[in-house]
Amino acid sequence: MTEPVKPLSTKVRIAASLPRRYRAEQRFRLYGRAAIVLAISALALLLFSVGAQGFSAFSIYRFNLPLHLDAKLIDPKGTEDPAIIAKGRYRKLIQQALSDAFPDVRSRKDKRQLYALSTGLNSVSLRNRVVEDPSLIGTAIRYTAPLSDDLDLYLKGEITQRHFTNEATPLTIDQGPAKILTLSGSPDTFSAIMDQLRRSRHKAATRLDAQAAKLRENLQTATAEVAKIQTTRIEELATKADTMRKDANAATLTLGANDPSILLGFHKGFIKATEISPHSLSGKVLRPPTSMQDVQNWRVLRLDLPERARRVSDQQAVWAESLLQAGFLKRSFNAVFFTNADSREPELAGIAGAMVGSILTLLATMLAAVPIGILAAIYLEEFAPKNRLTDFIEVNINNLAAVPSIIFGLLGLAVFLNMFHMPRSAPLVGGLVLALMTLPVIIIASRAAIKAVPPSIREAALGVGASKTQTVFDHVLPLAAPGILTGTIIGLARALGETAPLLMIGMVAFIADIPKSLSSPATAMPVQIYLWASSAERSWESRTAAAIIILLLLMIVLNLTAVFLRHKFERRW
Amino acid sequence: MQAKASSAPKVRARNVNVFYGSKQALFDVNLDIPDCSVTSFIGPSGCGKSTFLRCINRMNDTIDICRVEGDIHLDGLDIYARDVDPVILRASVGMVFQKPNPFPKSIYDNVAYGPRIHGLASNTDELDGIVETSLKRAGLWDEVADRLDEPGTGLSGGQQQRLVIARAIAVRPEVILMDEPCSALDPIATAKIEELIDDLRAHYCIIMVTHSMAQAARVSQNTAFFHLGKLVEAGPTEQIFTNPNDTRTQDYITGRFG
Ligand SMILES: Nc1ncnc2c1ncn2[C@@H]1O[C@H](COP(=O)(O)OP(=O)(O)OP(=O)(O)O)[C@@H](O)[C@H]1O
Ligand SMILES: [Mg+2]
Numbered sequence: 001m002t003e004p005v006k007p008l009s010t011k012v013r014i015a016a017s018l019p020r021r022y023r024a025e026q027r028f029r030l031y032g033r034a035a036i037v038l039a040i041s042a043l044a045l046l047l048f049s050v051g052a053q054g055f056s057a058f059s060i061y062r063f064n065l066p067l068h069l070d071a072k073l074i075d076p077k078g079t080e081d082p083a084i085i086a087k088g089r090y091r092k093l094i095q096q097a098l099s100d101a102f103p104d105v106r107s108r109k110d111k112r113q114l115y116a117l118s119t120g121l122n123s124v125s126l127r128n129r130v131v132e133d134p135s136l137i138g139t140a141i142r143y144t145a146p147l148s149d150d151l152d153l154y155l156k157g158e159i160t161q162r163h164f165t166n167e168a169t170p171l172t173i174d175q176g177p178a179k180i181l182t183l184s185g186s187p188d189t190f191s192a193i194m195d196q197l198r199r200s201r202h203k204a205a206t207r208l209d210a211q212a213a214k215l216r217e218n219l220q221t222a223t224a225e226v227a228k229i230q231t232t233r234i235e236e237l238a239t240k241a242d243t244m245r246k247d248a249n250a251a252t253l254t255l256g257a258n259d260p261s262i263l264l265g266f267h268k269g270f271i272k273a274t275e276i277s278p279h280s281l282s283g284k285v286l287r288p289p290t291s292m293q294d295v296q297n298w299r300v301l302r303l304d305l306p307e308r309a310r311r312v313s314d315q316q317a318v319w320a321e322s323l324l325q326a327g328f329l330k331r332s333f334n335a336v337f338f339t340n341a342d343s344r345e346p347e348l349a350g351i352a353g354a355m356v357g358s359i360l361t362l363l364a365t366m367l368a369a370v371p372i373g374i375l376a377a378i379y380l381e382e383f384a385p386k387n388r389l390t391d392f393i394e395v396n397i398n399n400l401a402a403v404p405s406i407i408f409g410l411l412g413l414a415v416f417l418n419m420f421h422m423p424r425s426a427p428l429v430g431g432l433v434l435a436l437m438t439l440p441v442i443i444i445a446s447r448a449a450i451k452a453v454p455p456s457i458r459e460a461a462l463g464v465g466a467s468k469t470q471t472v473f474d475h476v477l478p479l480a481a482p483g484i485l486t487g488t489i490i491g492l493a494r495a496l497g498e499t500a501p502l503l504m505i506g507m508v509a510f511i512a513d514i515p516k517s518l519s520s521p522a523t524a525m526p527v528q529i530y531l532w533a534s535s536a537e538r539s540w541e542s543r544t545a546a547a548i549i550i551l552l553l554l555m556i557v558l559n560l561t562a563v564f565l566r567h568k569f570e571r572r573w
Numbered sequence: 574m575q576a577k578a579s580s581a582p583k584v585r586a587r588n589v590n591v592f593y594g595s596k597q598a599l600f601d602v603n604l605d606i607p608d609c610s611v612t613s614f615i616g617p618s619g620c621g622k623s624t625f626l627r628c629i630n631r632m633n634d635t636i637d638i639c640r641v642e643g644d645i646h647l648d649g650l651d652i653y654a655r656d657v658d659p660v661i662l663r664a665s666v667g668m669v670f671q672k673p674n675p676f677p678k679s680i681y682d683n684v685a686y687g688p689r690i691h692g693l694a695s696n697t698d699e700l701d702g703i704v705e706t707s708l709k710r711a712g713l714w715d716e717v718a719d720r721l722d723e724p725g726t727g728l729s730g731g732q733q734q735r736l737v738i739a740r741a742i743a744v745r746p747e748v749i750l751m752d753e754p755c756s757a758l759d760p761i762a763t764a765k766i767e768e769l770i771d772d773l774r775a776h777y778c779i780i781m782v783t784h785s786m787a788q789a790a791r792v793s794q795n796t797a798f799f800h801l802g803k804l805v806e807a808g809p810t811e812q813i814f815t816n817p818n819d820t821r822t823q824d825y826i827t828g829r830f831g
Contacts, residue, residue: 096678209743386637456674460737462689464744474686475676 364431445487731762
């Protein structure tokens, strides 16, 4: 009677354990999904932060000014000799063009500021244009060049937000003492601006209070000496905050160095507010208005960051705004970024040099590593006898794949540069070093792909009388090709993103020309990113991010190629 | 143990010992196999049938640990002699495996591969001819004539096995080795292959491993029984099945073991 009971109890037992099994499965699925969500959100975060930072580098503000190619400054004796034309004073010509746009700028200090709107290096492009076409000398042309990177950032609102308000209440202009104009209107015309200023002063005072509070907290733990100094500092802060609050509540506000800049634009001119009361505003002329008649339409530009805390002065900001309003400044696609090599000036720097350098390096890597790697894999997998020596070789290939890349750089430095005296900073050497690094990856991937080809295919070929070599190249290799290609491309993609070994062989130098051959000095994209990321100026930030975007795009293209090839060559057997 | 004492044997094995590393798989096998007939190898699993079959086209050379001792002669020539190239040998001793293994290429290329690498055809017309006759001999032509450029792996199992036979006969071998050619096939496909083997017998020396007594009885003229690495008994199929000399053979055939 036990016999028929047994199957039932098995069933019952299985049924009892089922919920637990399903729960385990569900848990596993949950973990899997969580892992994928985590990975994707990390990727999205990376792409978003890089994209948001780099996006602005793809456009740039360029000025377009009438420029008189004065023969006196290029070729005063009329020799038409290209050597002399090449030595013309093009920088001076560009400066003149800027002066012509703002004829009121007289003092040397102001002129220096004005000329900073265009980097001195812009003269190179102007010179090239004239050398190419000497008939331009003596004529007037339109000259276009990128605006200085600081002003570019300013106009993109990345230094401080540009708050514009347009007003349409009538104002009368009174000429004050030297370079001071006073605008008056109905009461309350400027109340809104004053409220803003008051608020920002109160905020600053609160910040000082908080600073003082923090210092006071630390007092207990400080030694007597330090405490004494800190007490005086706390008192200072308190009085400063007090005066700030008092100033904020005054009926007439006098603007100081810590206040936001209030720039008032009318009649194509600009003044910078120095004193504001509800019905009148006095300010220093930064760009003279075209007329002194009553004003109907005017606008206020508020820059919250005080002038002394930024690299663009109010004066320069006014010039940039004027050029923008007059249509002499345009934001356009930053083609320079894709056609130029590196430069000291961010507005003239591009990634073309690094990109060509990377492509040449990758080419050298490919030429060296791919044939050697694949042939080595074929030999080891199909031909080599299986003995201690081949085991030893296999272990060492696996070890090589785990060696930190900088070691390969040191090896390249010692062997290629010091022993064989190959050129420094050259894509050839970089490529060879990366080839050493990629070789084990390619060998391992290729061996795995070859091993995965079913032995029945080999037997079939050998059975009809194919030689070993014919078997391998006619049947095994085509079947292993997708795997080999994927492994190779992934290895190359890794090489494309590699920095450390390239640093060791001098591919980290500043190189302002696009490399022309495998032996000319070059950098690679990841090295360029590294170089820009460690530069101080703000404008490099967005360019670094833009270069990262392009490197990522290159990687994605490479990896998509791998996927595509895999699908194209994949066969069933 | 001579099968046909009258005519000279096609394949002659003397004192064949085979080792996988230190393990011996065949012990002193002596066997004569006549031409233009079908010879079956029967015996329990692991007794060394495949091993012996693979000695005849030196397929065992591809296994590193495998060592063959003794003499195997094909038409009186020692196939293990120094100056014999296994590539040439395999062109005259074709092989069909247990699992159909067509190349992942077109039907045409599957059959044409052998003639191509051996340079058997001087132009494409001739090659087309070889492919056609081979497929016809393998009884596959009518089924695939209009889709020669489709992949050989897309055929059914039985069709694949006949394709593989066509591939083997395309290089005009003298001997065809078949290792359990029907083990993966249904009865209808099996019948087709058996019919084919019977047709091919007129031109080739066919050696076949099989686990089916009925099949051995149906298609082969001679039968060899292996047991534990030893050749127990060989002779005309009728005699082996009706009147075996050895009790082990008797037991195996009547299904008492194996
Ligand atoms: N590649 C190999 N390496 C090691 N031992 C092997 C190898 N191939 C076969 N052998 C051994 O040799 C012996 C004979 O094997 P073989 O394949 O010839 O048997 P078989 O008679 O064909 O069996 P089956 O009917 O199951 O195919 C077996 O004991 C097997 O374990
Ligand atoms: Mg077998």
